[in-house]
Amino acid sequence: MGRPRKQTAEYFPHYVAESRTKFVLEDGWGNDGYAFWFKLLELLCRSDGHFYDCSSAADRRYLVALMKTDEATADSILALLADMGKIDAQLWKERRIIWCQSLVDNLSYMYSKRTTPAPEKPFSEEFSGQKCGVGEESDAGNTQSKGKESKGEERKGNPSGAAGAAPVKPPRRRKPTSLTKTQEERFNRFWDAYPRKQKIGEAEKAWAKIDPDDALTDKIIEAVRICMTSDYRFREERYTPLPASWLNGKEWQNQYGGEQNGRKKGGGTDGFRPSEGFKRED
The missing domain is CATH 1.10.8 (Helicase, Ruva Protein; domain 3)
Known part of the structure; x- marks a missing residue:
């Protein structure tokens, strides 16, 4: 039986130097703003596919309860993070989905050791050809880069990618194990x-x-x-x-x-x- 195709993480890099993101959040909401950002990154790490969908009332209520804040404060912080490019602005504004490209990029070391590839931005097919929000390099890792979605489509052999690009071979499967x-x-x-x-x-x-x-x-x-x-x-x-x-x-x-x-x-x-x-x- 093959290993499960897991897309969660038990850690993420936490850079300890000062950053604009932490400064702005602390300036607006004190320690609550700081805690919101890193608790959000932890939530994205343990969520399958590294995104969190707030479109349903139940999931939105869980997020607010997890952050130990009220809904208005959560909305204000998430709107600011979207404007700063810390989370994907288009996904948040149009679908109420939280996606942090820099976090996924900085988990590349972990996914290089797995047979499962790193997840790609949800609904990237709908947003292909549009510019992604670009923010400064953050506590979560590298900045979100332009053209990420179209490159992901090329890797999957999407005909809308580069002309004549051959699809990459799927990852080699491991031999079945003797474990129950x-x-x-x-x-x-x-x-x-x-x-x-x-x-x-x-x-x-x-x-x-x-x-x-x-x-x-x-x-x-x-x-x-x-x-x-x-x-x-x-x-x-x-x-x-x-x-x-x-x-x-x-x-x-x-x-x-x-x-x-x-x-x-x-x-x-x-x-x-x-x-x-x-x-x-x-």
Whole structure:
């Protein structure tokens, strides 16, 4: 059975330098404006396809409740973000859909490790040939670039793309695994969380030998997250253990205290290694 084609993310790059977006939001709404922006990015990360549809009353009410604000304030902040190019203005004004192209662009490193491609802007076919809003580089990553939709259409072999452009071959499918459906679902959670994605077949064999239940799966994934901030080997991918080796060594049982393997605990606050496309804001 093939791996699910997941289009969600468990992290996004949070650039800590000052930015115009954060300044304007804080100036207008204080800490509520700051919290709104980053809670919105978190919501987009965990939403399938990285967009959020506010067209229904129920979904809109959830967004307002999540942001812990009133509807009028939420509308004002989203309108400002659209005007600044932080979210797609056309999608927001015409369909009440929240889409942040710069966030998706800056998740390219994560999607380069998956068989599932990064999602494309919803309804891009309807908006093809029209200019996208361009904002300054933001806390979420790169700016939204012009012509993104038409390039996406070329990749899918859309005849409205470049003349004579041959469609790109679909991604190569992995061989079926020996895991049961339940095992594979649990393994997929571990695989998405583990930063080094190499030798998946060996990792699946190691996972099958452990055959963890839901509780142990949660413990393993939590240990991975702790390693990304507490284990010096996880600072660079080349030093990070292969997933099969990490599992076979039962390293989720390690104690990550003040020192790790003879070295002091290091790393940042989130363990994220930004992609090459992650740029500083002007």
